[in-house]
Amino acid sequence: MLRLSRSTTSHVLLDSDPLKRDHSACKIIVAMEDYDYLFKIVLIGNAGVGKTCLVRRFTQGLFPPGQGATIGVDFMIKTVEIKGVKVKLQIWDTAGQERFRSITQSYYRSANALILTYDITCEDSFRCLPEWLREIEQYANNQVVTILVGNKIDLAEKREVHRQRAEEFAQAQSMLYLETSAKESDNVEKLFLDLACVLIREAKQNTLDNNDSAPMPGEGKNINYLSCCNIN
Numbered sequence: 001m002l003r004l005s006r007s008t009t010s011h012v013l014l015d016s017d018p019l020k021r022d023h024s025a026c027k028i029i030v031a032m033e034d035y036d037y038l039f040k041i042v043l044i045g046n047a048g049v050g051k052t053c054l055v056r057r058f059t060q061g062l063f064p065p066g067q068g069a070t071i072g073v074d075f076m077i078k079t080v081e082i083k084g085v086k087v088k089l090q091i092w093d094t095a096g097q098e099r100f101r102s103i104t105q106s107y108y109r110s111a112n113a114l115i116l117t118y119d120i121t122c123e124d125s126f127r128c129l130p131e132w133l134r135e136i137e138q139y140a141n142n143q144v145v146t147i148l149v150g151n152k153i154d155l156a157e158k159r160e161v162h163r164q165r166a167e168e169f170a171q172a173q174s175m176l177y178l179e180t181s182a183k184e185s186d187n188v189e190k191l192f193l194d195l196a197c198v199l200i201r202e203a204k205q206n207t208l209d210n211n212d213s214a215p216m217p218g219e220g221k222n223i224n225y226l227s228c229c230n231i232n
C-alpha cells in the first residue's frame, strides 16, 4: 500500500506555492494541513541536468539564477488537490555528482516515484541513463513508478539528443517520456501532477489488489501512460 504516514523533518523548506494556478481539474493548495496521500518522489540523473531547477520551479514557481550543485540530498514539500483528493508530495532532490552516490542511493528504497532526468543538450547525460537504470534496479523498491524526463527544451538550438531517440529508449524500458524546461516552466506542473495522478491510481489499485500481484524484485513499475485527473 502506498499510503504513508505523516512525517516531520527539520529539512522541510516549503509547503506553499505562490502560483495558485489552475491545472484543469487539478488545483494547487496553499498551506494545507491535511492530506489523503503522502508520496515520496525522488529526482535522479547526472549533475547539472536541472533537477534542482525542476523542483524549485514546481514548488516555488522560481527559476533560481546561479543555482549551485546539490550537496547530498535536499527536499521540498508541496501539497496539491486532484479531483478532491489531497496529495502531499515530498520531493527529494539528489546530487548528481558521483561522490554523493552512496548517500543518494539510500533514498531510492522508500521512493514511490523516480524522475530520471537528463539534459537534451548534453549527450553524456543521455548516455549515462543505462547506468541510472541499473541503480534503480539495484536500490529502488519493486513498486516504484519511473518516468524519464529530458530537460532544457528552451535550448532547442543546442539539442544533442533527438526527441525520437529518447522516446524510443523510454519505450524500450517501458517508461513514459516527457520533455521539460525548468527555465520556461514547460511541462513542469504536468510532470508532477500527472505523476501524482498515477500514484493515486496505483495506491487505490494496490488497496484493491491487497498486494496479491506484487511484482518480483527488479520488476519495478514504469509508467506506460499517464491519464492526469482520470482517476476514479
Ligand SMILES: Nc1nc2c(ncn2[C@@H]2O[C@H](COP(=O)(O)OP(=O)(O)OP(=O)(O)O)[C@@H](O)[C@H]2O)c(=O)[nH]1
Residues within 6 Å of the ligand: 045, 046, 047, 048, 049, 050, 051, 052, 053, 054, 064, 065, 066, 067, 068, 069, 070, 071, 094, 095, 096, 097, 151, 152, 153, 154, 155, 180, 181, 182, 183, 184
Ligand atoms: N536553459 C536552461 N537551463 C537550465 C534548465 N534547468 C536547469 N538549468 C541550468 O542548468 C544548471 C544546473 O541546474 P541544476 O538544477 O543545479 O542541476 P542539478 O541536476 O540539480 O545538478 P546537481 O545538483 O549537481 O545534481 C544551472 O545553471 C541551471 O540554471 C532549463 O530548463 N533550461
